[in-house]
Amino acid sequence: MLEAIGLTEAEQATYLALLEQSPATVAQIRECVPGPAVPTALVALEAKGLVSRLSGRPVRYQPAPPDVALEVLVRSAERELQQVRLTAKNLMERYHSRRVATRPEEIVEVVTSSEAVFQRCEQVQRAAVEQVRIFDRPPYIAGGLTNDVEKEALARGIRYRTVYDTAGLDLPGRLAVAQEFAAQGEEVRVAGGVPVKMFIADDSLGLISLERPATSDSALVIHSSSLLDTLIALFEAIWGTAVPVRFDEPSAGQPAQATGQPRTVSDRQLLSLLAAGLTDEAIGRHLGWHPRTVQRHLRDIMADLGAQTRFQAGLQAGRRGWL
Template sequence: MPSTARFAGLGLGTVEEEIYLRLLGVPAADAEWLATRLHLRVVSVVAALTALSDQGLVEGSGDGNWAAVPPDVALEELLLRREVELRRARGRIGELMRTYRQGRPGTEAGELVEVISGRESIAELWRTLQLGARERLRILDRPPYVRRADPQTELSLLARGVSARVVYHSGVLRDPEQLAGIRTFTAAGEQARVHPELPLKLALLDDRYALLPVTAGTELQSVLLIRPSTLLDALAGLFELYWSHAMRLPAVPEETPEDRHRQLLTLLAAGLTDESIGRQLGVSTRTVQRLVRELMDRFGARTRFQAGIQAARADLL
Protein backbone atom coordinates (compact mmCIF):
# COMPACT_ATOMS: atom_id res chain seq x y z
CA MET A 1 0.00 0.00 0.00
CA PRO A 2 1.62 3.33 -1.05
CA SER A 3 2.20 5.97 1.57
CA THR A 4 0.90 9.39 0.53
CA ALA A 5 1.38 11.27 3.82
CA ARG A 6 -0.70 14.14 2.49
CA PHE A 7 -2.25 14.86 5.88
CA ALA A 8 0.64 14.05 8.21
CA GLY A 9 0.45 17.58 9.57
CA LEU A 10 -3.08 16.87 10.78
CA GLY A 11 -2.00 13.90 12.85
CA LEU A 12 -3.31 11.18 10.52
CA GLY A 13 -1.43 7.93 10.21
CA THR A 14 -0.79 6.26 6.86
CA VAL A 15 -3.61 3.70 7.25
CA GLU A 16 -6.13 6.33 8.37
CA GLU A 17 -5.17 8.54 5.46
CA GLU A 18 -5.52 5.75 2.90
CA ILE A 19 -8.93 4.74 4.25
CA TYR A 20 -10.22 8.34 4.21
CA LEU A 21 -8.98 8.87 0.64
CA ARG A 22 -10.60 5.58 -0.45
CA LEU A 23 -13.94 6.55 1.14
CA LEU A 24 -13.89 9.91 -0.64
CA GLY A 25 -14.31 8.03 -3.94
CA VAL A 26 -17.32 5.92 -2.94
CA PRO A 27 -20.71 6.64 -1.35
CA ALA A 28 -20.03 4.22 1.52
CA ALA A 29 -18.14 1.02 2.34
CA ASP A 30 -17.75 -1.47 5.15
CA ALA A 31 -14.58 -2.58 6.90
CA GLU A 32 -14.31 -5.87 4.97
CA TRP A 33 -14.49 -4.10 1.59
CA LEU A 34 -11.84 -1.57 2.64
CA ALA A 35 -9.58 -4.31 4.02
CA THR A 36 -9.72 -6.19 0.72
CA ARG A 37 -9.03 -3.12 -1.43
CA LEU A 38 -6.17 -1.86 0.75
CA HIS A 39 -4.68 -5.28 1.58
CA LEU A 40 -5.10 -4.77 5.32
CA ARG A 41 -6.46 -6.82 8.18
CA VAL A 42 -10.06 -6.06 9.10
CA VAL A 43 -9.09 -5.36 12.71
CA SER A 44 -6.65 -2.66 11.52
CA VAL A 45 -9.31 -1.07 9.34
CA VAL A 46 -11.85 -1.04 12.17
CA ALA A 47 -9.32 0.66 14.50
CA ALA A 48 -8.52 3.25 11.84
CA LEU A 49 -12.22 3.93 11.15
CA THR A 50 -12.81 4.46 14.85
CA ALA A 51 -9.93 6.97 14.99
CA LEU A 52 -11.23 8.76 11.89
CA SER A 53 -14.69 8.93 13.42
CA ASP A 54 -13.28 10.46 16.62
CA GLN A 55 -11.69 13.17 14.47
CA GLY A 56 -14.90 13.84 12.57
CA LEU A 57 -13.63 12.59 9.21
CA VAL A 58 -15.98 9.65 8.72
CA GLU A 59 -19.48 8.68 9.83
CA GLY A 60 -20.78 5.17 10.52
CA SER A 61 -24.25 3.84 9.88
CA GLY A 62 -26.26 1.10 11.52
CA ASP A 63 -25.64 -1.35 8.67
CA GLY A 64 -21.86 -1.37 9.19
CA ASN A 65 -21.05 1.01 6.36
CA TRP A 66 -18.86 4.08 6.66
CA ALA A 67 -18.94 7.29 4.64
CA ALA A 68 -16.45 10.14 4.39
CA VAL A 69 -17.49 13.51 5.76
CA PRO A 70 -17.00 16.18 3.02
CA PRO A 71 -13.41 17.45 3.27
CA ASP A 72 -14.35 21.14 3.20
CA VAL A 73 -16.19 20.58 6.49
CA ALA A 74 -14.17 17.79 8.09
CA LEU A 75 -10.67 19.10 7.41
CA GLU A 76 -11.56 22.67 8.38
CA GLU A 77 -12.82 21.51 11.76
CA LEU A 78 -9.75 19.29 12.22
CA LEU A 79 -7.45 22.21 11.37
CA LEU A 80 -9.18 24.41 13.91
CA ARG A 81 -8.81 21.76 16.61
CA ARG A 82 -5.14 21.32 15.78
CA GLU A 83 -4.57 25.08 15.96
CA VAL A 84 -6.16 25.17 19.42
CA GLU A 85 -3.95 22.27 20.53
CA LEU A 86 -0.83 24.01 19.17
CA ARG A 87 -1.69 27.25 20.98
CA ARG A 88 -2.14 25.33 24.21
CA ALA A 89 1.17 23.54 23.68
CA ARG A 90 2.92 26.85 23.00
CA GLY A 91 1.43 28.24 26.19
CA ARG A 92 3.04 25.39 28.15
CA ILE A 93 6.56 26.10 26.85
CA GLY A 94 7.33 28.27 29.88
CA GLU A 95 6.18 25.54 32.26
CA LEU A 96 8.18 22.91 30.41
CA MET A 97 11.30 25.09 30.46
CA ARG A 98 11.01 25.46 34.23
CA THR A 99 10.88 21.68 34.55
CA TYR A 100 13.82 21.36 32.18
CA ARG A 101 15.93 23.79 34.22
CA GLN A 102 15.01 22.20 37.52
CA GLY A 103 16.42 18.94 36.23
CA ARG A 104 19.69 20.66 35.30
CA PRO A 105 20.92 22.61 38.30
CA GLY A 106 23.15 25.55 37.50
CA THR A 107 23.52 29.27 37.72
CA GLU A 108 20.99 31.68 36.33
CA ALA A 109 23.41 32.57 33.53
CA GLY A 110 23.68 28.91 32.62
CA GLU A 111 19.92 28.78 32.18
CA LEU A 112 20.00 31.69 29.74
CA VAL A 113 22.98 30.51 27.68
CA GLU A 114 23.21 26.95 26.41
CA VAL A 115 26.10 25.35 24.51
CA ILE A 116 25.13 23.12 21.58
CA SER A 117 27.88 20.93 20.13
CA GLY A 118 28.15 18.79 17.02
CA ARG A 119 27.37 19.76 13.43
CA GLU A 120 24.24 17.61 13.18
CA SER A 121 22.84 18.97 16.46
CA ILE A 122 23.57 22.52 15.36
CA ALA A 123 21.92 21.97 11.96
CA GLU A 124 18.82 20.51 13.57
CA LEU A 125 18.65 23.36 16.09
CA TRP A 126 18.95 25.96 13.33
CA ARG A 127 16.20 24.28 11.32
CA THR A 128 13.92 24.08 14.37
CA LEU A 129 14.49 27.73 15.24
CA GLN A 130 13.67 28.82 11.69
CA LEU A 131 10.50 26.74 11.61
CA GLY A 132 9.43 28.39 14.86
CA ALA A 133 10.21 31.96 13.74
CA ARG A 134 7.07 34.11 13.77
CA GLU A 135 8.04 37.63 12.77
CA ARG A 136 11.68 38.28 11.90
CA LEU A 137 15.11 36.84 11.29
CA ARG A 138 18.25 38.97 11.60
CA ILE A 139 21.72 37.73 10.65
CA LEU A 140 25.30 38.99 10.59
CA ASP A 141 27.23 36.73 8.20
CA ARG A 142 31.00 36.91 7.89
CA PRO A 143 33.74 34.58 6.60
CA PRO A 144 34.46 31.76 6.66
CA TYR A 145 31.27 31.10 4.74
CA VAL A 146 29.53 27.75 4.93
CA ARG A 147 27.09 26.29 2.45
CA ARG A 148 23.45 26.65 3.43
CA ALA A 149 22.52 23.17 4.63
CA ASP A 150 18.78 23.55 4.07
CA PRO A 151 18.00 26.54 1.82
CA GLN A 152 14.40 25.41 1.34
CA THR A 153 13.69 26.02 5.04
CA GLU A 154 14.85 29.62 4.69
CA LEU A 155 12.84 30.10 1.50
CA SER A 156 9.75 28.69 3.22
CA LEU A 157 10.32 31.11 6.10
CA LEU A 158 10.26 34.01 3.64
CA ALA A 159 7.22 32.60 1.85
CA ARG A 160 5.15 32.65 5.04
CA GLY A 161 5.86 36.32 5.63
CA VAL A 162 8.72 36.27 8.11
CA SER A 163 10.93 39.33 7.65
CA ALA A 164 14.61 38.53 7.00
CA ARG A 165 17.41 41.08 7.18
CA VAL A 166 20.98 39.95 6.60
CA VAL A 167 24.25 41.90 6.73
CA TYR A 168 26.96 40.11 4.75
CA HIS A 169 30.65 40.85 4.93
CA SER A 170 31.63 42.75 1.78
CA GLY A 171 34.03 39.93 0.91
CA VAL A 172 31.03 38.00 -0.36
CA LEU A 173 30.98 40.30 -3.37
CA ARG A 174 34.21 38.66 -4.52
CA ASP A 175 32.65 35.18 -4.52
CA PRO A 176 30.34 34.65 -7.54
CA GLU A 177 28.93 31.38 -6.15
CA GLN A 178 28.07 32.91 -2.77
CA LEU A 179 26.65 36.00 -4.43
CA ALA A 180 24.44 33.92 -6.72
CA GLY A 181 23.04 32.10 -3.69
CA ILE A 182 22.30 35.39 -1.95
CA ARG A 183 20.48 36.63 -5.04
CA THR A 184 18.13 33.65 -4.74
CA PHE A 185 17.13 34.72 -1.25
CA THR A 186 16.82 38.42 -2.06
CA ALA A 187 14.53 37.48 -4.96
CA ALA A 188 12.36 35.66 -2.39
CA GLY A 189 12.16 38.73 -0.15
CA GLU A 190 15.33 38.78 1.97
CA GLN A 191 16.72 42.27 2.62
CA ALA A 192 20.49 42.15 2.18
CA ARG A 193 23.23 44.64 2.94
CA VAL A 194 27.03 44.50 3.00
CA HIS A 195 29.58 45.84 5.47
CA PRO A 196 33.40 45.75 5.27
CA GLU A 197 33.85 44.85 8.95
CA LEU A 198 31.66 42.43 10.90
CA PRO A 199 32.78 41.28 14.38
CA LEU A 200 31.08 37.89 14.42
CA LYS A 201 28.51 35.54 12.98
CA LEU A 202 25.12 36.07 14.61
CA ALA A 203 21.52 34.97 14.09
CA LEU A 204 18.55 36.48 15.93
CA LEU A 205 15.11 34.89 15.74
CA ASP A 206 12.27 37.17 16.78
CA ASP A 207 13.18 38.51 20.22
CA ARG A 208 13.42 35.00 21.65
CA TYR A 209 16.73 33.48 20.62
CA ALA A 210 20.23 34.38 19.50
CA LEU A 211 22.68 31.92 18.00
CA LEU A 212 26.41 32.54 17.60
CA PRO A 213 29.54 30.37 17.31
CA VAL A 214 31.66 29.66 20.36
CA THR A 215 34.81 30.18 18.24
CA ALA A 216 35.52 31.67 14.83
CA GLY A 217 36.76 28.46 13.22
CA THR A 218 36.27 27.20 9.71
CA GLU A 219 33.51 24.83 10.88
CA LEU A 220 30.73 25.27 13.37
CA GLN A 221 31.58 22.78 16.10
CA SER A 222 29.80 24.54 19.00
CA VAL A 223 27.31 27.40 19.23
CA LEU A 224 25.72 29.42 22.01
CA LEU A 225 21.93 29.49 22.22
CA ILE A 226 20.91 32.63 24.11
CA ARG A 227 17.42 33.13 25.50
CA PRO A 228 15.72 36.44 26.48
CA SER A 229 18.13 38.45 28.64
CA THR A 230 20.13 41.65 28.63
CA LEU A 231 22.73 39.76 26.59
CA LEU A 232 20.14 39.02 23.92
CA ASP A 233 19.10 42.69 23.94
CA ALA A 234 22.72 43.73 23.51
CA LEU A 235 23.21 41.40 20.54
CA ALA A 236 20.04 42.76 18.94
CA GLY A 237 21.41 46.28 19.40
CA LEU A 238 24.70 45.20 17.82
CA PHE A 239 22.86 43.92 14.76
CA GLU A 240 20.85 47.13 14.38
CA LEU A 241 24.04 49.19 14.62
CA TYR A 242 25.73 47.29 11.80
CA TRP A 243 22.55 47.23 9.74
CA SER A 244 22.28 51.02 9.94
CA HIS A 245 25.88 51.45 8.72
CA ALA A 246 25.75 48.74 6.04
CA MET A 247 25.21 49.43 2.35
CA ARG A 248 22.54 47.89 0.21
CA LEU A 249 23.62 44.82 -1.72
CA PRO A 250 24.47 45.97 -5.26
CA ALA A 251 21.82 45.14 -7.79
CA VAL A 252 22.50 43.15 -10.93
CA PRO A 253 24.33 45.51 -13.30
CA GLU A 254 22.04 47.62 -15.48
CA GLU A 255 22.80 49.54 -18.65
CA THR A 256 21.62 52.97 -17.54
CA PRO A 257 24.34 55.33 -16.21
CA GLU A 258 22.29 56.06 -13.10
CA ASP A 259 22.08 52.39 -12.12
CA ARG A 260 25.74 51.79 -12.98
CA HIS A 261 26.80 54.74 -10.80
CA ARG A 262 24.60 53.57 -7.95
CA GLN A 263 26.15 50.12 -8.02
CA LEU A 264 29.66 51.56 -8.25
CA LEU A 265 29.05 53.72 -5.18
CA THR A 266 27.80 50.75 -3.19
CA LEU A 267 30.85 48.69 -4.08
CA LEU A 268 33.20 51.54 -3.20
CA ALA A 269 31.44 52.02 0.13
CA ALA A 270 31.78 48.29 0.82
CA GLY A 271 35.57 48.70 0.68
CA LEU A 272 36.31 46.84 -2.56
CA THR A 273 39.36 47.69 -4.63
CA ASP A 274 39.10 48.92 -8.20
CA GLU A 275 40.18 45.47 -9.41
CA SER A 276 37.45 43.74 -7.40
CA ILE A 277 34.85 46.26 -8.55
CA GLY A 278 35.88 45.62 -12.14
CA ARG A 279 35.32 41.87 -11.71
CA GLN A 280 31.95 42.52 -10.10
CA LEU A 281 30.82 44.85 -12.88
CA GLY A 282 32.45 42.83 -15.64
CA VAL A 283 34.64 45.73 -16.77
CA SER A 284 38.34 46.60 -16.71
CA THR A 285 40.09 48.44 -13.88
CA ARG A 286 40.58 51.40 -16.22
CA THR A 287 36.83 51.54 -16.85
CA VAL A 288 36.19 51.55 -13.09
CA GLN A 289 38.57 54.47 -12.70
CA ARG A 290 36.80 56.30 -15.52
CA LEU A 291 33.40 55.74 -13.86
CA VAL A 292 34.78 57.03 -10.56
CA ARG A 293 36.04 60.15 -12.33
CA GLU A 294 32.60 60.64 -13.90
CA LEU A 295 31.05 60.51 -10.43
CA MET A 296 33.52 62.99 -9.02
CA ASP A 297 32.89 65.36 -11.93
CA ARG A 298 29.14 64.93 -11.58
CA PHE A 299 29.20 66.08 -7.96
CA GLY A 300 32.08 68.51 -8.29
CA ALA A 301 34.11 66.46 -5.82
CA ARG A 302 37.87 66.43 -5.47
CA THR A 303 38.05 63.02 -3.77
CA ARG A 304 36.11 59.77 -3.75
CA PHE A 305 35.10 60.45 -0.18
CA GLN A 306 33.52 63.76 -1.14
CA ALA A 307 31.75 62.08 -4.04
CA GLY A 308 30.31 59.52 -1.62
CA ILE A 309 28.99 62.23 0.69
CA GLN A 310 27.36 64.07 -2.20
CA ALA A 311 25.87 60.82 -3.53
CA ALA A 312 24.37 60.07 -0.11
CA ARG A 313 22.81 63.52 -0.05
CA ALA A 314 21.41 62.88 -3.52
CA ASP A 315 19.91 59.58 -2.24
CA LEU A 316 22.04 57.45 -4.53
CA LEU A 317 23.20 55.38 -1.56
Protein backbone atom coordinates in the same frame (compact mmCIF):
# COMPACT_ATOMS: atom_id res chain seq x y z
CA MET B 1 -1.78 12.48 2.64
CA LEU B 2 -4.44 12.68 5.38
CA GLU B 3 -2.21 12.02 8.41
CA ALA B 4 -2.59 15.67 9.44
CA ILE B 5 -6.25 15.09 10.31
CA GLY B 6 -5.58 11.87 12.21
CA LEU B 7 -6.07 9.10 9.63
CA THR B 8 -3.71 6.13 9.67
CA GLU B 9 -2.41 4.60 6.45
CA ALA B 10 -4.90 1.74 6.75
CA GLU B 11 -7.79 4.14 7.32
CA GLN B 12 -6.76 6.25 4.34
CA ALA B 13 -6.46 3.20 2.08
CA THR B 14 -9.85 1.87 3.21
CA TYR B 15 -11.59 5.21 2.68
CA LEU B 16 -10.03 5.67 -0.77
CA ALA B 17 -11.06 2.14 -1.73
CA LEU B 18 -14.66 2.95 -0.79
CA LEU B 19 -14.54 6.14 -2.83
CA GLU B 20 -13.63 4.01 -5.87
CA GLN B 21 -16.10 1.20 -5.14
CA SER B 22 -19.12 1.70 -2.94
CA PRO B 23 -21.09 0.39 -1.34
CA ALA B 24 -18.75 -2.51 -0.57
CA THR B 25 -18.41 -5.37 1.87
CA VAL B 26 -15.35 -6.06 3.99
CA ALA B 27 -14.34 -8.81 1.58
CA GLN B 28 -14.62 -6.50 -1.43
CA ILE B 29 -12.57 -3.80 0.30
CA ARG B 30 -9.89 -6.37 1.13
CA GLU B 31 -9.41 -6.96 -2.58
CA CYS B 32 -8.05 -3.40 -2.77
CA VAL B 33 -6.54 -3.16 0.74
CA PRO B 34 -4.71 -6.38 1.58
CA GLY B 35 -4.02 -7.37 5.15
CA PRO B 36 -6.02 -7.71 8.37
CA ALA B 37 -6.46 -3.98 9.09
CA VAL B 38 -9.68 -3.33 7.15
CA PRO B 39 -12.25 -4.20 9.91
CA THR B 40 -10.40 -2.07 12.47
CA ALA B 41 -10.05 0.77 9.95
CA LEU B 42 -13.77 0.66 9.18
CA VAL B 43 -14.63 0.94 12.88
CA ALA B 44 -12.34 3.97 13.20
CA LEU B 45 -13.67 5.60 10.02
CA GLU B 46 -17.24 5.10 11.18
CA ALA B 47 -16.42 6.76 14.51
CA LYS B 48 -14.92 9.71 12.64
CA GLY B 49 -17.96 10.07 10.41
CA LEU B 50 -16.19 9.08 7.21
CA VAL B 51 -18.16 5.89 6.47
CA SER B 52 -21.59 4.54 7.28
CA ARG B 53 -23.18 1.07 7.24
CA LEU B 54 -26.05 0.15 5.03
CA SER B 55 -28.86 -2.12 6.19
CA GLY B 56 -29.05 -5.70 5.03
CA ARG B 57 -26.74 -8.68 4.87
CA PRO B 58 -23.86 -8.91 4.26
CA VAL B 59 -22.95 -5.60 5.84
CA ARG B 60 -21.93 -3.02 3.27
CA TYR B 61 -20.22 0.31 3.78
CA GLN B 62 -20.36 3.59 1.88
CA PRO B 63 -18.16 6.69 2.27
CA ALA B 64 -19.37 10.05 3.47
CA PRO B 65 -18.87 12.92 0.95
CA PRO B 66 -15.25 14.10 1.36
CA ASP B 67 -16.03 17.82 1.26
CA VAL B 68 -18.27 17.58 4.34
CA ALA B 69 -16.63 14.78 6.31
CA LEU B 70 -13.04 15.93 5.86
CA GLU B 71 -13.90 19.55 6.64
CA VAL B 72 -15.21 18.44 10.04
CA LEU B 73 -11.93 16.66 10.75
CA VAL B 74 -9.89 19.64 9.52
CA ARG B 75 -11.72 21.97 11.89
CA SER B 76 -11.24 19.50 14.73
CA ALA B 77 -7.49 19.36 13.99
CA GLU B 78 -7.34 23.16 13.90
CA ARG B 79 -9.01 23.34 17.32
CA GLU B 80 -6.48 20.86 18.67
CA LEU B 81 -3.59 22.89 17.22
CA GLN B 82 -4.96 26.04 18.81
CA GLN B 83 -5.11 24.23 22.13
CA VAL B 84 -1.49 23.18 21.66
CA ARG B 85 -0.54 26.82 21.06
CA LEU B 86 -2.31 27.89 24.25
CA THR B 87 -0.62 25.10 26.17
CA ALA B 88 2.78 26.12 24.78
CA LYS B 89 2.13 29.71 25.85
CA ASN B 90 1.22 28.59 29.37
CA LEU B 91 4.29 26.40 29.55
CA MET B 92 6.50 29.31 28.48
CA GLU B 93 5.00 31.47 31.22
CA ARG B 94 5.78 28.75 33.74
CA TYR B 95 9.26 28.37 32.24
CA HIS B 96 10.05 32.09 32.53
CA SER B 97 8.57 32.38 36.02
CA ARG B 98 10.86 29.55 37.19
CA ARG B 99 13.89 31.23 35.62
CA VAL B 100 13.52 34.65 37.20
CA ALA B 101 16.78 34.07 38.99
CA THR B 102 18.86 32.50 36.24
CA ARG B 103 22.07 30.85 37.32
CA PRO B 104 25.19 31.95 35.42
CA GLU B 105 25.71 28.51 33.92
CA GLU B 106 22.21 28.64 32.39
CA ILE B 107 22.85 31.83 30.41
CA VAL B 108 25.03 30.16 27.76
CA GLU B 109 24.57 26.87 25.92
CA VAL B 110 27.34 25.27 23.89
CA VAL B 111 26.30 23.62 20.61
CA THR B 112 28.96 21.38 19.10
CA SER B 113 27.84 19.95 15.76
CA SER B 114 26.95 21.57 12.45
CA GLU B 115 23.53 19.87 12.46
CA ALA B 116 22.73 21.17 15.94
CA VAL B 117 23.99 24.66 15.05
CA PHE B 118 21.73 24.73 11.99
CA GLN B 119 18.74 23.59 14.06
CA ARG B 120 19.33 26.13 16.83
CA CYS B 121 19.81 28.89 14.24
CA GLU B 122 16.35 28.12 12.90
CA GLN B 123 14.91 28.01 16.44
CA VAL B 124 16.38 31.40 17.29
CA GLN B 125 14.81 32.97 14.20
CA ARG B 126 11.43 31.31 14.81
CA ALA B 127 11.46 32.71 18.36
CA ALA B 128 11.43 36.29 17.04
CA VAL B 129 8.24 38.28 17.46
CA GLU B 130 9.47 41.64 16.15
CA GLN B 131 12.93 41.48 14.63
CA VAL B 132 16.08 39.47 13.92
CA ARG B 133 19.56 41.00 13.87
CA ILE B 134 22.22 39.18 11.84
CA PHE B 135 25.97 39.39 11.36
CA ASP B 136 26.72 37.49 8.14
CA ARG B 137 30.27 36.40 7.37
CA PRO B 138 32.08 33.40 5.86
CA PRO B 139 32.70 30.52 5.93
CA TYR B 140 29.33 29.10 4.90
CA ILE B 141 28.18 25.51 5.14
CA ALA B 142 27.51 23.61 1.92
CA GLY B 143 24.15 24.71 0.51
CA GLY B 144 23.95 27.43 3.15
CA LEU B 145 23.48 30.35 0.79
CA THR B 146 19.76 30.54 1.46
CA ASN B 147 17.66 30.88 4.60
CA ASP B 148 14.14 29.53 4.20
CA VAL B 149 13.19 30.48 7.76
CA GLU B 150 13.99 34.12 6.99
CA LYS B 151 11.82 34.06 3.88
CA GLU B 152 8.88 32.77 5.94
CA ALA B 153 9.50 35.30 8.73
CA LEU B 154 9.75 38.24 6.33
CA ALA B 155 6.44 37.19 4.82
CA ARG B 156 4.93 37.32 8.34
CA GLY B 157 6.22 40.84 8.89
CA ILE B 158 9.28 40.07 11.05
CA ARG B 159 11.93 42.75 10.57
CA TYR B 160 15.37 41.51 9.50
CA ARG B 161 18.48 43.68 9.70
CA THR B 162 21.67 42.10 8.35
CA VAL B 163 25.23 43.38 8.27
CA TYR B 164 27.14 41.48 5.58
CA ASP B 165 30.90 41.20 5.71
CA THR B 166 32.58 42.42 2.52
CA ALA B 167 34.65 39.22 2.40
CA GLY B 168 31.44 37.21 2.21
CA LEU B 169 29.93 39.31 -0.56
CA ASP B 170 33.09 38.82 -2.60
CA LEU B 171 32.21 35.11 -2.85
CA PRO B 172 30.34 34.02 -6.00
CA GLY B 173 26.59 33.99 -5.47
CA ARG B 174 26.52 35.66 -2.05
CA LEU B 175 25.72 39.15 -3.32
CA ALA B 176 22.80 37.76 -5.33
CA VAL B 177 21.48 36.13 -2.15
CA ALA B 178 21.66 39.46 -0.31
CA GLN B 179 19.79 41.10 -3.18
CA GLU B 180 17.10 38.41 -3.07
CA PHE B 181 16.55 38.93 0.66
CA ALA B 182 16.54 42.72 0.22
CA ALA B 183 13.81 42.37 -2.40
CA GLN B 184 11.74 40.49 0.19
CA GLY B 185 12.21 43.15 2.85
CA GLU B 186 15.54 42.52 4.55
CA GLU B 187 17.43 45.69 5.49
CA VAL B 188 20.97 45.25 4.12
CA ARG B 189 24.18 46.96 5.16
CA VAL B 190 27.82 46.05 4.54
CA ALA B 191 30.91 46.43 6.71
CA GLY B 192 34.47 45.19 6.66
CA GLY B 193 35.69 42.89 9.42
CA VAL B 194 32.34 41.74 10.79
CA PRO B 195 33.59 40.08 13.99
CA VAL B 196 31.42 37.00 14.29
CA LYS B 197 28.48 35.12 12.81
CA MET B 198 25.45 36.05 14.88
CA PHE B 199 21.66 35.82 15.03
CA ILE B 200 19.64 37.67 17.70
CA ALA B 201 15.88 37.29 18.10
CA ASP B 202 14.33 40.44 19.56
CA ASP B 203 16.21 41.19 22.80
CA SER B 204 15.82 37.73 24.27
CA LEU B 205 17.87 35.06 22.49
CA GLY B 206 21.05 34.96 20.44
CA LEU B 207 23.41 32.59 18.67
CA ILE B 208 27.05 33.32 17.83
CA SER B 209 29.78 31.24 16.24
CA LEU B 210 32.19 29.86 18.80
CA GLU B 211 35.44 29.45 16.92
CA ARG B 212 37.98 31.94 15.64
CA PRO B 213 38.08 31.92 12.68
CA ALA B 214 34.33 31.42 12.47
CA THR B 215 33.03 27.98 11.53
CA SER B 216 29.61 26.41 11.34
CA ASP B 217 30.61 23.48 13.58
CA SER B 218 30.08 25.06 16.99
CA ALA B 219 28.21 27.97 18.50
CA LEU B 220 26.99 29.57 21.69
CA VAL B 221 23.31 30.13 22.41
CA ILE B 222 22.96 33.22 24.64
CA HIS B 223 19.85 33.74 26.74
CA SER B 224 18.61 37.06 28.08
CA SER B 225 21.46 38.56 30.12
CA SER B 226 23.95 41.40 30.22
CA LEU B 227 26.05 39.35 27.79
CA LEU B 228 23.21 39.37 25.25
CA ASP B 229 22.69 43.10 25.87
CA THR B 230 26.38 43.62 25.03
CA LEU B 231 26.02 41.68 21.77
CA ILE B 232 22.96 43.77 20.86
CA ALA B 233 24.93 46.96 21.55
CA LEU B 234 27.77 45.64 19.36
CA PHE B 235 25.33 44.98 16.53
CA GLU B 236 23.77 48.43 16.79
CA ALA B 237 27.20 50.10 16.81
CA ILE B 238 28.33 48.28 13.66
CA TRP B 239 24.93 48.74 12.03
CA GLY B 240 25.23 52.49 12.60
CA THR B 241 28.52 52.70 10.73
CA ALA B 242 27.85 50.05 8.05
CA VAL B 243 27.08 51.14 4.49
CA PRO B 244 23.54 50.68 3.13
CA VAL B 245 23.55 48.94 -0.25
CA ARG B 246 21.31 49.80 -3.20
CA PHE B 247 19.96 46.89 -5.16
CA ASP B 248 18.28 48.72 -8.04
CA GLU B 249 17.83 46.42 -10.98
CA PRO B 250 20.78 47.09 -13.28
CA SER B 251 19.68 48.28 -16.69
CA ALA B 252 22.61 49.40 -18.82
CA GLY B 253 21.79 52.53 -20.75
CA GLN B 254 18.66 53.38 -18.73
CA PRO B 255 18.93 57.09 -17.97
CA ALA B 256 18.44 58.41 -14.46
CA GLN B 257 15.34 60.52 -14.08
CA ALA B 258 16.49 63.05 -11.53
CA THR B 259 18.78 65.88 -12.54
CA GLY B 260 22.29 65.54 -11.17
CA GLN B 261 22.08 61.80 -10.70
CA PRO B 262 24.44 59.21 -12.24
CA ARG B 263 23.73 58.40 -15.87
CA THR B 264 22.32 54.90 -15.40
CA VAL B 265 20.79 52.68 -12.75
CA SER B 266 23.83 50.43 -13.08
CA ASP B 267 26.15 53.34 -12.28
CA ARG B 268 24.19 54.15 -9.13
CA GLN B 269 24.41 50.53 -8.05
CA LEU B 270 28.12 50.42 -8.90
CA LEU B 271 28.74 53.39 -6.60
CA SER B 272 26.73 51.79 -3.82
CA LEU B 273 28.62 48.50 -4.03
CA LEU B 274 31.94 50.32 -4.30
CA ALA B 275 31.16 52.36 -1.17
CA ALA B 276 30.34 49.09 0.60
CA GLY B 277 33.90 47.94 -0.06
CA LEU B 278 33.30 45.26 -2.67
CA THR B 279 36.05 44.43 -5.15
CA ASP B 280 35.80 45.13 -8.87
CA GLU B 281 35.49 41.38 -9.45
CA ALA B 282 32.52 41.03 -7.06
CA ILE B 283 30.80 44.09 -8.53
CA GLY B 284 31.37 42.78 -12.03
CA ARG B 285 29.87 39.37 -11.18
CA HIS B 286 26.78 41.04 -9.77
CA LEU B 287 26.28 43.42 -12.69
CA GLY B 288 27.30 40.91 -15.32
CA TRP B 289 30.32 42.98 -16.33
CA HIS B 290 33.99 42.23 -16.82
CA PRO B 291 36.15 43.90 -14.11
CA ARG B 292 37.60 46.13 -16.79
CA THR B 293 34.08 47.30 -17.63
CA VAL B 294 33.58 48.15 -13.96
CA GLN B 295 36.79 50.16 -13.99
CA ARG B 296 35.79 51.96 -17.19
CA HIS B 297 32.40 52.96 -15.77
CA LEU B 298 34.07 54.09 -12.58
CA ARG B 299 36.53 56.27 -14.50
CA ASP B 300 33.61 57.89 -16.32
CA ILE B 301 31.77 58.51 -13.04
CA MET B 302 34.90 59.98 -11.44
CA ALA B 303 35.20 62.33 -14.40
CA ASP B 304 31.57 63.43 -13.98
CA LEU B 305 32.22 64.04 -10.27
CA GLY B 306 35.54 65.79 -10.81
CA ALA B 307 37.19 63.24 -8.51
CA GLN B 308 40.80 62.10 -8.75
CA THR B 309 40.49 58.99 -6.53
CA ARG B 310 37.86 56.43 -5.62
CA PHE B 311 37.72 57.88 -2.13
CA GLN B 312 36.99 61.34 -3.50
CA ALA B 313 34.35 59.82 -5.78
CA GLY B 314 32.64 58.27 -2.79
CA LEU B 315 32.67 61.57 -0.90
CA GLN B 316 31.31 63.52 -3.85
CA ALA B 317 28.61 60.91 -4.55
CA GLY B 318 27.53 61.03 -0.91
CA ARG B 319 27.36 64.83 -0.90
CA ARG B 320 25.21 64.79 -4.04
CA GLY B 321 22.84 62.18 -2.60
CA TRP B 322 23.77 59.47 -5.07
CA LEU B 323 24.28 56.84 -2.35
